[in-house]
Amino acid sequence: MPLPPRLVVAAPSSGSGKTTVATGLMAAFAAAGLSVSPHKVGPDYIDPGYHALATGRPGRNLDAYLCGTGALAPLCAHAAAGADLAVVEGVMGLYDGAAGQGELASTAQAAKVLGAPVVLVVDASAQSRSVAALVHGFASFDPEVRVGGVVLNKVGSDRHEELLRAALDESGVPVLGVLRRTAELFTPSRHLGLVPAAERRAEALEAVAALAGHVRAGCDLDALLRLARSAPQRSVAPWRPEGAEPVAGPRPVVAVAGGPAFTFSYAEQAEALRAAGAEVVTVDPLRDEALPEGTRALVIGGGFPEVYAPELSANAPLRGAVARLARAGAPVAAECAGLLYLARSLDGAAMCGVLDAEARMTDRLTLGYREAVAVSDSVLAAAGTRARGHEFHRTVLEPGAGGSPAWGLRQPSARVEGFVRDGVHASYVHTHPAGLPGSARRLVESARRWPAERCAV
Incomplete structure (x- = not known):
């Protein structure tokens, strides 16, 4: 089964805006009529709940530590059956994974296994020209990881955007989105992270719709879709539960x-x-x-x-x-x-x-x-x-x-x-x-x- 066009949404660190961009992209593409398969790197249970609201498909996890590296592509193929596009939200920073075990369970590893281009979400709120050094470092750290574009988040003004774009002009990594600072997209959290969507469904639906509008206004969706479609064609046998042959007899x-x-x-x-x-x-x-x-x-x-x-x-x-x-x-x-x-x-x-x-x-x-x-x-x-x-x-x-x-x-x-x-x-x-x-x-x-x-x- 071929993997669909796909993107991995990553960041230099936690708190940069991955969930905002990933969920907003999922919802915006779904609203445009695409069937979007949502994924989350790592064991997180909460973000996939918002991804499900954004796409109308179950939120899925891709975790190389829990499931094994060899299971990532089959799990993606299983989840993305019939989808036009897969959007994968990363975990922590792009190259962060299981402690002390190299790239294992990192977003970078998932991107390499899936052959997916990476969209790097950068919190630009406290920098201007330095953004070029940061993006260059992340794009060149591992030659097997293809950073195909940048979304600049928390940009303060038109002048701030001009400085950031000028700095990135020579980086070779295109700017595919610019999102301004806003306080309107707040999603409540508590001791283990965001409040699950199932606990606040009406408000969560409103939040996801707002994210879609925010991302649609600030990102070049056509360019992002072209980037997703540039992922190499790859056929993968979908994951099936072990021993999933038909079972005779009563179903308990x-x-x-x-x-x-x-x-x-x-x-x-x-x-x-x-x-x-x-x-x-x-x-x-x-x-x-x-x-x-x-x-x-x-x-x-x-x-x-x-x-x-x-x-x-x-x-x-x-x-x-x-x-x-x-x-x-x-x-x-x-x-x-x-x-x-x-x-x-x-x-x-x-x-x-x-x-x-x-x-x-x-x-x-x-x-x-x-x-x-x-x-x-x-x-x-x-x-x-x-x-x-x-x-x-x-x-x-x-x-x-x-x-x-x-x-x-x-x-x-x-x-x-x-x-x-x-x-x-x-x-x-x-x-x-x-x-x-x-x-x-x-x-x-x-x-x-x-x-x-x-x-x-």
């Missing part, structure tokens, strides 16, 4: 937590579950008082349960249903927010009580990639299975591991964490289906074998 219902409190989920997760033979049904722990009829397994991903702890606690009927399902031995896979939801309490508010542990918010951010080895056999992995994941939270759980831990971690320090008991696998570590192949099939097969008569949920 796998409930997947959603709604404003549980927004952290990769689109490939539900796809992998369906490919493994599951009927995937969403349950919102803030509003639904019962699990979907016939539920034989439950997946609870990440999100912000700490923000909604009182509301989650108030929904006692669903908390009870989750506890009964777990105690009856049904497969339950919980990541981060799901781990907290299964605890006895979160900041003093009663949770499901499946795990003999207490959770609370702290001021300390735990963030980073993790090398993991499954310590115990579980519904996701056999003991000894190696995986890569990431942590992203400001909470702590006491204790942090049960008698049968989920993972043994090698970095930043050696430790065990998480809980495995009966059908429950609960951990702070987020994984991607492409990086933990066979996990969806393992969970669905466990659901198919589970004797549902043991628990009336």
Whole structure:
């Protein structure tokens, strides 16, 4: 399958305006009638939510650490099927990746693997002629990375723009956009970044529309589209979940937590579950008082349960249903927010009580990639299975591991964490289906074998 025309939106550093430009471009091209496939380098869950609003297609992640470098192009091809254009938002600075591991998981690596030209977004607010040195450095640092154009962000005036353009005239890198400073595009944030689009859908739609207008007014969309179409033609076999052959027999219902409190989920997760033979049904722990009829397994991903702890606690009927399902031995896979939801309490508010542990918010951010080895056999992995994941939270759980831990971690320090008991696998570590192949099939097969008569949920 050929990859579509494509662009990578990168920057010298975080805070330069990548999300503004990438989301605005996605929305502007979509409004012009193009089918745009949105992507984000790295493990971020929040930006893809805005990308989905901008394009009407699921936001997707491209993470070489979690999924392996060889999976990037297949994941892109899988996501971009039928699209006219793929726009990839980078992470951090262009050449920043997994700490101490060279270019691994960097935006530059993704651009090289995809053969995509880079649009460099530069915060020009405090410079003029120096912008030429900065752009020259980024364009020449790695000859395999093609910086095809610059978007100048936070430009103060016509005179400021003239100085910047004059400085860049001899750089060989064309200016494809100039965006003025504005306070009208503010998107609220909190302790883990932007507020997810699912929590503020109406306002998020307005913000995305404003971004599209801002980018349309300041960028040369025709030139950017020509740059995307200059990417070399490349055919790639699309990603498919391991063991995705047709499954005979009944399709067990796998409930997947959603709604404003549980927004952290990769689109490939539900796809992998369906490919493994599951009927995937969403349950919102803030509003639904019962699990979907016939539920034989439950997946609870990440999100912000700490923000909604009182509301989650108030929904006692669903908390009870989750506890009964777990105690009856049904497969339950919980990541981060799901781990907290299964605890006895979160900041003093009663949770499901499946795990003999207490959770609370702290001021300390735990963030980073993790090398993991499954310590115990579980519904996701056999003991000894190696995986890569990431942590992203400001909470702590006491204790942090049960008698049968989920993972043994090698970095930043050696430790065990998480809980495995009966059908429950609960951990702070987020994984991607492409990086933990066979996990969806393992969970669905466990659901198919589970004797549902043991628990009336």
